[in-house]
Amino acid sequence: xxxxxxxxxxxxxxxxxxxxxxxxxxxxxxxxxxxxxxxxxxxxxxxxxxxxxxxxxxxxxxxxxxxxxxxxxxxxxxxxxxxxxxxxxxxxxxxxxxxxxxxxxxxxxxxxxxxxxxxxxxxxxxxxxxxxxxxxxxxxxxxxxxxxxxxxxxxxxxxxxxxxxxxxxxxxxxxxxxxxxxxxxxxxxxxxxxxxxxxxxxxxxxxxxxxxxxxxxxxxxxxxxxxxxxxxxxxxxxxxxxxxxxxxxxxxx
Amino acid sequence: xxxxxxxxxxxxxxxxxxxxxxxxxxxxxxxxxxxxxxxxxxxxxxxxxxxxxxxxxxxxxxxxxxxxxxxxxxxxxxxxxxxxxxxxxxxxxxxxxxxxxxxxxxxxxxxxxxxxxxxxxxxxxxxxxxxxxxxxxxxxxxxxxxxxxxxxxxxxxxxxxxxxxxxxxxxxxxxxxxxxxxxxxxxxxxxxxxxxxxxxxxxxxxxxxxxxxxxxxxxxxxxxxxxxxxxxxxxxxxxxxxxxxxxxxxxxxxxxxxxxxxxxxxxxxxxxxxxxxxxxxxxxxxxxxxxxxxxxxxxxxxxxxxx
Numbered sequence: 001x002x003x004x005x006x007x008x009x010x011x012x013x014x015x016x017x018x019x020x021x022x023x024x025x026x027x028x029x030x031x032x033x034x035x036x037x038x039x040x041x042x043x044x045x046x047x048x049x050x051x052x053x054x055x056x057x058x059x060x061x062x063x064x065x066x067x068x069x070x071x072x073x074x075x076x077x078x079x080x081x082x083x084x085x086x087x088x089x090x091x092x093x094x095x096x097x098x099x100x101x102x103x104x105x106x107x108x109x110x111x112x113x114x115x116x117x118x119x120x121x122x123x124x125x126x127x128x129x130x131x132x133x134x135x136x137x138x139x140x141x142x143x144x145x146x147x148x149x150x151x152x153x154x155x156x157x158x159x160x161x162x163x164x165x166x167x168x169x170x171x172x173x174x175x176x177x178x179x180x181x182x183x184x185x186x187x188x189x190x191x192x193x194x195x196x197x198x199x200x201x202x203x204x205x206x207x208x209x210x211x212x213x214x215x216x217x218x219x220x221x222x223x224x225x226x227x228x229x230x231x232x233x234x235x236x237x238x239x240x241x242x243x244x245x246x247x248x249x250x251x252x253x
Numbered sequence: 254x255x256x257x258x259x260x261x262x263x264x265x266x267x268x269x270x271x272x273x274x275x276x277x278x279x280x281x282x283x284x285x286x287x288x289x290x291x292x293x294x295x296x297x298x299x300x301x302x303x304x305x306x307x308x309x310x311x312x313x314x315x316x317x318x319x320x321x322x323x324x325x326x327x328x329x330x331x332x333x334x335x336x337x338x339x340x341x342x343x344x345x346x347x348x349x350x351x352x353x354x355x356x357x358x359x360x361x362x363x364x365x366x367x368x369x370x371x372x373x374x375x376x377x378x379x380x381x382x383x384x385x386x387x388x389x390x391x392x393x394x395x396x397x398x399x400x401x402x403x404x405x406x407x408x409x410x411x412x413x414x415x416x417x418x419x420x421x422x423x424x425x426x427x428x429x430x431x432x433x434x435x436x437x438x439x440x441x442x443x444x445x446x447x448x449x450x451x452x453x454x455x456x457x458x459x460x461x462x463x464x465x466x467x468x469x470x471x472x473x474x475x476x477x478x479x480x481x482x483x484x485x486x487x488x489x490x491x492x493x494x495x496x497x498x499x500x501x502x503x504x505x506x507x508x509x510x511x512x513x514x515x516x517x518x519x520x521x522x523x524x525x526x527x528x529x530x531x532x533x534x535x536x537x538x539x540x541x542x543x544x545x546x547x548x549x550x551x552x553x554x555x556x557x558x559x560x
Binding site: 002004005008009011012015019086087088090091092093094095096097098135146253 | 305306307308309326327328329330331333335337339341342343344345350354355356357358359360361364400540
C-alpha cells in the first residue's frame with residue numbers, strides 16, 4: 001500500500017474543503033435550518049405527532065440523510081471530475097498507486113466531509129427540536145455506511161461525467177427526487193397503500209428508515225432490510241468502480 | 254548495457270479507430286538525453302502517455318528498468334517523472350503545496366530540503382507561497398517540472414518543454430536538464446524544434462504517423478550530415494561546364510550564372526582550393542559565393558515527407 005499517496009490525496013481534498021468552507025459546510029447548514037423553520041416550526045406546528053414523536057423531531061434523521069446523500073455525491077463527483085476537467089488527473093494516473101488507493105483517498109475525503117456535515121446538521125437540529133438517539137452506534141454505522149456508499153456513487157458519476165451538465169444531472173434528476181420521496185418528511189405508513197408499495201422500490205426509503213430507527217426506534221421497514229439494502233448498494237458501487245478501473249473507462253483513453 | 258526503458262511491439266488504436274502508434278520498438282539507454290522528434294500528431298505524446306501509465310496500450314510490452322509497466326507498475330512508475338505538454342495545474346494551490354503533494358503521491362517521505370532545492374534550481378523559491386493562478390505561463394511550466402522532480406525520478410519525460418517559453422527561460426531549463434543528466438537521470442524529451450534536439454540530445458529518434466522512422470546517435474547523424482554545398486555565382490553566363498572541370502561534378506544552374514559543388518567537411522581534402530584555381534585557369538570569374546550545410550531539419554523534412 002502506498003499510504004503516503006492516500007494521505008496526500010486525502011489531505012489535498014480536505015484542504016479543498018477548508019478553502020471552500022462557505023460552500024462545503026455553511027451553505028448546507030443554512031439550508032437545513034430553513035427546512036426546520038419551514039417544516040418544523042411553521043407547518044409542523046399543525047401536525048401533532050408522527051408515530052409518537054413530534055413532527056419537528058421526526059424529520060431530523062431524514063434531513064440529515066438528505067444532506068449526507070447529496071453532499072457525498074457532490075463532494076466525491078466534483079473531487080474526481082475537477083482533475084479530469086483541468087487535466088491534473090495525469091499526475092494521479094502516472095503515480096505509483098493502485099486504483100483502490102485512489103478511491104480510498106477521494107472517497108474517504110468526501111465521506112469524511114459529509115459525516116462531519118451530518119453531525120453538524122444534527123447539532124444544529126438540536127437547537128430547534130428536542131432530540132434523543134436510542135442507538136448511537138447504529139446511528140453512526142448508518143451515517144458512515146451511507147456517506148461511504150454515496151461518495152462512491154458520486155465518484156462514479158464524476159468519472160462518467162464529461163461535462164458540468166452531466167455532473168449535476170444525476171443528483172438533480174434522480175437523487176433529490178428519490179430523497180424527497182424516500183420519507184424524509186413523512187412516514188411511508190402515512191401513504192395510501194398503492195403509493196406505499198411503489199415507494200418501497202425507492203432505495204432511499206431503506207436508508208432513512210434505518211437511520212430513523214437508530215434515533216426513535218420507529219421504522220418503515222425492518223432494520224435488517226435497511227442495513228441489507230445499504231450494504232447491497234455499497235457492493236454495487238464498489239463493483240462499478242472496480243470495472244471502471246479495470247477497463248480504464250473515461251480515464252485512460 | 255541493458256536499456257532503462259524498453260518498448261517492444263507497441264501499438265495503440267484509439268476507440269475512434271485512429272491508429273496513433275504502429276509497432277513501436279525503442280530502447281532508451283540509461284543516462285542519455287533522448288530527443289523524440291516528430292510533427293504534430295505523430296504520436297509523441299501518446300507514446301509518452303502509455304509509458305507513464307496515462308493511456309492503455311492496445312498491444313505490446315514496456316519495461317522500465319526491468320519492471321513491466323502493467324504488472325509491476327508501482328516500481329516502474331516510481332522511477333518516472335513526467336512533465337506533460339499542457340499546463341495542468343491546481344490553480345488555487347500554492348507552489349509549495351502542489352510540489353509537496355506530488356512527492357507524497359509518489360510515496361516518498363517528506364523532505365522539505367529536497368523540495369527547497371528543486372524550487373531554488375528552477376528559480377521558484379520566492380514564489381513558493383504564491384497560488385499557482387497568480388503565476389505566469391513560464392513559471393507554471395517550471396512548477397510542472399518541479400512537481401516531476403519532487404520525487405527524485407531516475408527518468409524524466411519532458412513533453413514539448415519549451416513550447417511557448419521565452420529564450421531566457423529555455424536556457425535556464427536546459428541548464429537544469431544538463432544538471433540532471435550529470436546526476437545520472439535519463440531524460441526523454443519531445444520537441445518539434447530541431448535546434449533543441451541538435452543542441453541537447455545524445456540520441457535522436459524521429460517518429461512520424463505513429464512509426465519510428467529513424468533512431469541515431471546525434472554525432473553519427475551529424476557526421477552523415479557533414480556534407481556541405483558550395484555555390485559559386487559567376488560574373489558571366491556559362492553555357493556548359495568546361496570538360497577540364499568534369500572531375501568536380503559541378504552542377505550548373507538553370508540560368509547558367511551559378512555552379513554548385515558538393516564536398517565533405519569531414520574529408521581530408523575538400524577540393525575547394527584546387528577547384529577555385531582550376532576555375533581561374535579556365536577563365537571563369539566569380540562574383541560571389543556561399544556555402545550551405547544540410548541540417549537535421551533537412552533530414553527530418555525528407556524523412557517525414559517521404560510517402
